[in-house]
Amino acid sequence: MNEEDIVLFGPPKKIKEIRFALLSPEEIRRMSVTTVVYADTYDDEGYPIMGGLMDPKLGVIDPGLKCRTCGLKFGECQGHFGNIELSRPVIHVGYAKEVYDVLKATCKDCSRLLLPEDRIFQYKEKLREEGVRGSIRENIISDILNEAAKKKGVLKDNKCPHCGSEQLKIKFEKPTSYKEGDKKLTASDIRERFENITDDDAYLVGWNPETARPEWCILTVLPVAPVTVRPSITLESGIRSEDDLTHKLVDIIRINQRLRENLDAGAPQLIVEDLWELLQYHVTTYFDNEVSGVPPARHRSGRVLKTLTQRLKGKEGRFRNNLSGKRVDFSARTVISPDPNISINEVGVPEFVAMELTLPERATIRNIERLRSLVRKGAFTYPGANYIIRPDGKRKRVTDITSDILAEELEMGYVVERHLQDGDIVLFNRQPSLHRLSIMAHEVRVMPYKTFRLNLCVCPPYNADFDGDEMNLHVPQTEESQAEARILMRVQEQIISPRFGEPVIGGSQDYLSGAYLLTKKGRMFDKNQLAQMLYVSEIDCETPEPAEIVDGVPYWTGKQIFSLLLPNDLNIEYKSKVCQKCDRCSIDDNKECKFDAYVVIENGVLKSGIIDGATFKARSTCKLLDKLVKDYGTDAGRKFLDSVTKLILWSNCIIGFSTGIDDEDIPKEGLNLIEKVLKDGKDKVNKLIDLYREGYLEPLPGRSVEETLESRIMQTLAESRDKAGSIAERYMGMDREAVVMARTGAKGNMLDLTQMSASLGQMSVRGNRLHRGYFKRSLSSFGEDDVSAEARGFVSSSYKKGLNPKEFFFHAMGGREGLVDTAVRTAQSGYMQRRLMNALQDMSVRYDGTVRTNDDIIVQFKYGEDGIDPAKSTYGKAVDIDWIIHKVLKSGKGA
Amino acid sequence: MSKIDITKHELVPQHIVLSPEEEILFLEKYNITRNNLPLIKSSDPIIKAIEERDNISLKGKIIKIIRYNSPAGEGVYYRYVID
Ligand SMILES: [Mg+2]
Ligand SMILES: [Zn+2]
Ligand SMILES: [Zn+2]
Ligand SMILES: [Zn+2]
Numbered sequence: 017m018n019e020e021d022i023v024l025f026g027p028p029k030k031i032k033e034i035r036f037a038l039l040s041p042e043e044i045r046r047m048s049v050t051t052v053v054y055a056d057t058y059d060d061e062g063y064p065i066m067g068g069l070m071d072p073k074l075g076v077i078d079p080g081l082k083c084r085t086c087g088l089k090f091g092e093c094q095g096h097f098g099n100i101e102l103s104r105p106v107i108h109v110g111y112a113k114e115v116y117d118v119l120k121a122t123c124k125d126c127s128r129l130l131l132p133e134d135r136i137f138q139y140k141e142k143l144r145e146e147g148v149r150g151s152i153r154e155n156i157i158s159d160i161l162n163e164a165a166k167k168k169g170v171l172k173d174n175k176c177p178h179c180g181s182e183q184l185k186i187k188f189e190k191p192t193s194y195k196e197g198d199k200k201l202t203a204s205d206i207r208e209r210f211e212n213i214t215d216d217d218a219y220l221v222g223w224n225p226e227t228a229r230p231e232w233c234i235l236t237v238l239p240v241a242p243v244t245v246r247p248s249i250t251l252e253s254g255i256r257s258e259d260d261l262t263h264k265l266v267d268i269i270r271i272n273q274r275l276r277e278n279l280d281a282g283a284p285q286l287i288v289e290d291l292w293e294l295l296q297y298h299v300t301t302y303f304d305n306e307v308s309g310v311p312p313a314r315h316r317s318g319r320v321l322k323t324l325t326q327r328l329k330g331k332e333g334r335f336r337n338n339l340s341g342k343r344v345d346f347s348a349r350t351v352i353s354p355d356p357n358i359s360i361n362e363v364g365v366p367e368f369v370a371m372e373l374t375l376p377e378r379a380t381i382r383n384i385e386r387l388r389s390l391v392r393k394g395a396f397t398y399p400g401a402n403y404i405i406r407p408d409g410k411r412k413r414v415t416d417i418t419s420d421i422l423a424e425e426l427e428m429g430y431v432v433e434r435h436l437q438d439g440d441i442v443l444f445n446r447q448p449s450l451h452r453l454s455i456m457a458h459e460v461r462v463m464p465y466k467t468f469r470l471n472l473c474v475c476p477p478y479n480a481d482f483d484g485d486e487m488n489l490h491v492p493q494t495e496e497s498q499a500e501a502r503i504l505m506r507v508q509e510q511i512i513s514p515r516f517g518e519p520v521i522g523g524s525q526d527y528l529s530g531a532y533l534l535t536k537k538g539r540m541f542d543k544n545q546l547a548q549m550l551y552v553s554e555i556d557c558e559t560p561e562p563a564e565i566v567d568g569v570p571y572w573t574g575k576q577i578f579s580l581l582l583p584n585d586l587n588i589e590y591k592s593k594v595c596q597k598c599d600r601c602s603i604d605d606n607k608e609c610k611f612d613a614y615v616v617i618e619n620g621v622l623k624s625g626i627i628d629g630a631t632f633k634a635r636s637t638c639k640l641l642d643k644l645v646k647d648y649g650t651d652a653g654r655k656f657l658d659s660v661t662k663l664i665l666w667s668n669c670i671i672g673f674s675t676g677i678d679d680e681d682i683p684k685e686g687l688n689l690i691e692k693v694l695k696d697g698k699d700k701v702n703k704l705i706d707l708y709r710e711g712y713l714e715p716l717p718g719r720s721v722e723e724t725l726e727s728r729i730m731q732t733l734a735e736s737r738d739k740a741g742s743i744a745e746r747y748m749g750m751d752r753e754a755v756v757m758a759r760t761g762a763k764g765n766m767l768d769l770t771q772m773s774a775s776l777g778q779m780s781v782r783g784n785r786l787h788r789g790y791f792k793r794s795l796s797s798f799g800e801d802d803v804s805a806e807a808r809g810f811v812s813s814s815y816k817k818g819l820n821p822k823e824f825f826f827h828a829m830g831g832r833e834g835l836v837d838t839a840v841r842t843a844q845s846g847y848m849q850r851r852l853m854n855a856l857q858d859m860s861v862r863y864d865g866t867v868r869t870n871d872d873i874i875v876q877f878k879y880g881e882d883g884i885d886p887a888k889s890t891y892g893k894a895v896d897i898d899w900i901i902h903k904v905l906k907s908g909k910g911a
Numbered sequence: 912m913s914k915i916d917i918t919k920h921e922l923v924p925q926h927i928v929l930s931p932e933e934e935i936l937f938l939e940k941y942n943i944t945r946n947n948l949p950l951i952k953s954s955d956p957i958i959k960a961i962e963e964r965d966n967i968s969l970k971g972k973i974i975k976i977i978r979y980n981s982p983a984g985e986g987v988y989y990r991y992v993i994d
Contacts, residue, residue: 152950152993864941872947874989881978881986 037227038111041237048099049073049085052240055269057248057258069265070243074098077247095242100269102236103276105203106296107192109303110325111233115206116188118213118230121164121221123176124183124196127212129220130167131160132177139220157222164221191307192296203296207234238299240265260321264302264313271295346373346491352446353482355469356665359658360521361507363444363458364469365436365489367398370462373491374402374433375440379426387432394419398462403433436460436491441502443490444470446478450849453477453513453520457505472527473657474507476634477520508654511645517886519641519653522634523661526673529753529762530664531578531627532594533671537612539574540564545670546572553663555580574667575622581659582620583648589616589902590639593629593761594750611750615640629761632660636761637891646890679754680773680816682747690740690774694812697736698805701729705803729803730778730785733810737777741770748773776811776819779830785809786826795822917960924978926957928965929989934973937989948973951990958992970994 054068064070072084075095083093107115123130131139139160143153167174168183175182184197194201210231218225246259258266275291301313304325312320328334348369355364365373379387393400395414404412404422407429414422426432436442438461445455456477463469468487475481492498503509513520523531533539540563541549550557557580562570595613615625617640632641645653682690707713708725715724745766748755757763771777779786786809787793792800798807805812809826813819819827858870865883867876880886890896917923929937938944951958953970962969969992978986 866941868947872943874941874943874947874949877941877988878986881988882984 035227037224038229038232039239040229040232041235044097044099044237044239047097048239049096050098052098052100052265052269053273055266055273057262057266058256062256069240069262069269070248071098074240075242075244077243093244095244097242098240100238100240100265100272102238102295102299103272103279104292104295105207105234105236106292106299107203107206108233108235109191109300109307112188112190112192115230115233116186116194117161117165118210118221118223119186119194119201119206120168121161122209122213122217123179123181124209125181126176126179127209127217128176128178128214129160129217130164130176130183135163136217136220140216143220154222157220160220161222190309192300202292203234207231207236210234235299238268238302260315260323261302263315264298264321264323267298267313268295268302271298344490346493348373348489349486351467352480352485352487353467353469354472354475355463356472356661358461358469358471359459360471360473360654361459362461362471363442363489364461364463364467365442366466366468367462367464368466369489370436370460371395371398371400371402373436373442373489375436375491376405376431376433376493379428379430379432381428384426384428387430387434388423388426390434391423391426391432392419399435399437401432401434405431405433436462438462441492441498441506443492443501443505444468445488445490446480446485447488448846451477451515453510455505456507456510457501458507471658471661473521473523473634473661476522476524477510477513508650511650511653511657512642512887513635514885514887517889517891518636519632519638519645520635522638522641522657523629523632523664524634525762526668527661527664527762528593528629528633528760529673529756530668530671531631531660532756532760533673534574534664534667535578535622535625535627536574539671540571541574541577541667541670542569542571546577549577549663549666549670550580552666553581553659555659555663577663577667578627578660579617579620579622581656581663582617582622583644583652584620586617586620586643586648587903588639588643589614590630591615592626592631593633594626594759628759632657633761642890646888673753675753675757677816679748679752680769680814682744682773686743686747689743693736693739693743694775697733697739698810698812700732700736701805704728704732725803726785729805729808733778733805737775740774741767744770744774772815774814776813776815776823776827779809779811779826781829781833786829789829795825797822916964917956918964923957924976926961927975927977928961928967928969929973929975937973945971945973945991948989948991950993953992953994 050067050071050073052067052069052071054065056065056068057070058068059065064072066072072081073096075085076083076088076090076093079090082089083096085096086093121130122128129136139156142156167176168185186201187195189195194206210229210233213230215225218230221230223230241261246261248256248258248262250256271291271294275288275295278288278291297310298313300307300310301321302323305312305321305323306326313323314320326333331337348365350366350369358364377383377387387401390399390401391404391414394416395402396416400419401414403414404426406412412418412422438459440460441457442460443455444458447454449455454477456474458470461469468489470478470480470487478487480487492501507521511519511521543559546559560572560576560580563573563576564571592613592615594611595609596611609625612624612626615627615631616623617625627640629636630638630640632638641653641656644656704713704725708721713721713725713728715721716727719727748766748769750756750759754764754769755766758765758769781788790796793802794807794809802808806822809829811819811823811827813823859867859875860870861867861879865878866874867879868874884893890899918926941947951974953959953962958969958974972992974990974992976988976990978988
């Protein structure tokens with residue numbers, strides 16, 4: 017708040033509490049500055065009519081004019097309410113349900129709560145003792161309402177316990193009419209009854225009589241919203257166009273007027289009733305134009321009017337569009353593209369963007385010369401500055417003409433809004449922002465061209481790819497927010513996910529297969545290659561001893577080079593992804609695995625084992641990256657990722673990597689074997705079907721014979737496909753790049769490969785074999801009730817061999833389910849996410865370890881029941897006991 | 912069929928009724944009143960079972976619940992009995 021504001025609005029105030037209440041008629045009149053009696057807005061000369069809907073007392077909407085009530089200018093005056101005196105009371109639609117509840121619970125003659133005195137006393141006590149928490153109170157009140165409402169509509173025991181009058185059943189006809197027995201209750205009748213309800217009774221049916229009396233739900237006077245809420249707009253043609261609310265208020269005043277005239281003239285009951293109903297309609301649609309059972313009010317053009325409720329409700333409403341989320345300055349959005357050469361902490365920002373987004377920097381003794389040179393450069397050369405702000409708050413735009421003058425004017429205490437520069441901290445975001453990691457802080461790297469650039473390792477938390485994805489960037493403007501972003505939100509601080517305690521930032525795809533090729537046994541590099549790799553991956557070290565010298569030429573292994581990235585005191589052992597579960601891969605009998613799958617790192621040296629997904633793959637159990645971050649800090653984790661990705665990028669360039677359809681080749685005898693296995697499976701299925709037809713099939717416990725047959729068939733076919741798959745796998749060794757990708761976790765899995773080379777297997781919809789489509793069959797080319805493998809969607813062909821038309825159709829059926837599922841899932845999970853966030857957003861962990869809501873109700877006595885932060889734990893536990901035991905045993909052996 | 916005592920069932924966590932002294936200590940420890948606590952209805956089967964077993968009314972009491980299958984090995988929770 018600046019001084020000017022303080023003069024205008026008084027000193028800042030702190031909100032202690034917010035209370036929701038009803039406006040009483042007196043209050044509406046008290047806050048009204050004028051009673052609106054004319055339905056017109058402007059006179060022929062274009063001046064607002066006094067006592068009309070645009071009365072100048074209601075506020076200013078024209079620049080240059082002053083408010084007739086408060087004297088303030090346009091933009092300063094917030095507007096003032098007026099009022100309309102209704103000729104007859106009407107029900108407020110928003111409270112129609114509450115009116116019904118109270119009607120049912122109170123006597124038609126004496127307005128007392130329809131409960132005997134002793135029950136009233138009991139409930140009063142109950143409310144007194146449990147009056148604190150909302151949910152309990154609500155339960156008790158709904159009990160009271162139900163119990164009291166029972167008096168109405170029952171034949172026996174339908175007498176008021178207080179005056180003994182007989183109670184009739186009340187019917188609610190949506191949206192705003194009520195019937196007692198056969199007689200329609202008018203709003204006046206209801207209001208009269210409610211006026212007689214005692215404060216104590218009102219309290220028992222859920223009303224606080226001090227702030228909301230039931231009869232205030234029936235309007236006798238209507239507040240007229242200030243004109244600032246419903247400004248009229250002047251079109252280019254000079255024609256004034258009024259706001260929808262104004263149109264609605266015009267209708268209300270017109271009908272109100274006519275009703276008044278008819279009442280005064282003593283018009284027949286029928287006419288009065290009709291007009292009254294019309295008034296009710298207009299007031300109802302003024303509040304809500306989407307009430308079911310009421311035709312929506314329309315504009316002359318036929319457009320449905322947007323009234324009060326429509327302004328607030330839904331995605332485009334005031335809450336979701338203007339309060340929960342709003343448009344902001346200092347933000348940018350463009351397409352993203354990858355850049356493996358920048359750090360995970362960085363984001364590449366186009367120069368165009370950097371010149372538009374600015375950061376305010378205050379001139380001090382230390383930076384004034386630098387800022388001067390920026391201002392001198394002007395707004396259109398990078399790096400420059402766009403504005404300077406004088407200590408008195410006056411802003412001056414830097415242009416080519418003024419730049420030199422402004423640079424000279426610059427003094428201590430001036431603020432310069434300079435272009436974004438390398439190293440500035442910005443927030444980077446990709447929708448849908450489903451978790452904390454969807455917005456992270458990056459350091460700016462200003463670059464040419466027009467896309468945001470990001471390191472590939474940070475794609476997983478954003479779930480980003482480069483098929484046209486766009487991302488948003490925000491520039492925090494104060495030093496405090498910049499420091500906060502840097503400390504809490506920087507990418508390297510988010511490597512470990514708070515959700516499952518494992519890295520979400522890490523290598524993927526070619527980085528993993530590349531790591532395998534780099535650290536594979538027998539991989540050697542000469543001195544040139546070594547020098548290149550060390551240079552690109554920014555490793556600063558002495559040249560290590562060569563592993564081998566052949567013909568006088570020194571060579572280094574890939575493992576040696578990889579070791580250079582590790583801290584010298586790092587010790588860790590784990591199985592890599594390529595492990596085939598051979599029996600030598602154990603913690604005690606190690607180093608001899610024939611797949612070289614047991615990773616041993618001693619004092620920062622990779623002694624054995626292959627580096628792959630188990631080392632640094634994002635979103636998976638990757639032991640090394642996990643340990644680096646947790647034991648050596650986030651800086652070490654970031655450095656490792658930055659270096660290892662660059663190293664592998666380079667080694668990939670040296671080694672080369674390509675995959676082709678021959679990676680799925682299987683020799684003739686293998687194909688014959690697969691064919692035989694599949695045929696055997698189908699034969700077995702046919703035998704099962706014969707057995708079933710002859711009635712010899714034994715049902716499984718709890719299943720019918722048909723179900724048994726179905727499950728046995730599925731089981732048999734699954735077995736034979738698996739067998740076919742494992743035959744194919746026999747021929748697919750690590751010399752095939754496709755296999756390297758599958759085994760290292762880079763892309764795909766062995767199932768995908770065997771589907772390409774051996775057989776696709778069973779297609780399914782909702783977990784069942786395909787059976788729908790035609791009457792008693794899946795396709796017209798099969799007989800009715802044919803349950804054989806082929807007729808129910810079993811695909812024996814492989815992708816490589818190709819599918820026959822029937823198989824192709826079945827495959828499309830199964831594929832369609834997948835697409836539908838994803839579409840439905842995202843919609844449903846999105847809605848669930850919204851509701852969960854709204855329910856949980858105000859909870860916090862307190863200093864005593866409890867999780868509480870904002871009104872201090874305990875949700876958990878210890879966060880997560882164990883008080884452990886997953887991001888700081890080792891695999892969900894506070895300590896890694898297995899590793900400690902291993903270390904102790906090992907050191908014991910050594911001693 | 913005889914009635915099963917659910918308080919003894921292995922899948923039902925242990926429910927202990929706090930004594931008045933324990934209640935005071937407990938509320939003091941967390942600096943709260945009963946109204947800050949999670950709730951359990953007196954119509955809840957476990958509450959009915961305990962009331963039947965001990966022949967007492969639990970309304971307004973605080974129940975300590977010990978769960979042995981929690982991530983911490985033993986998770987302690989408290990609930991306030993309402994009706
Ligand atoms: Mg995409
Ligand atoms: Zn004003
Ligand atoms: Zn009565
Ligand atoms: Zn092994």
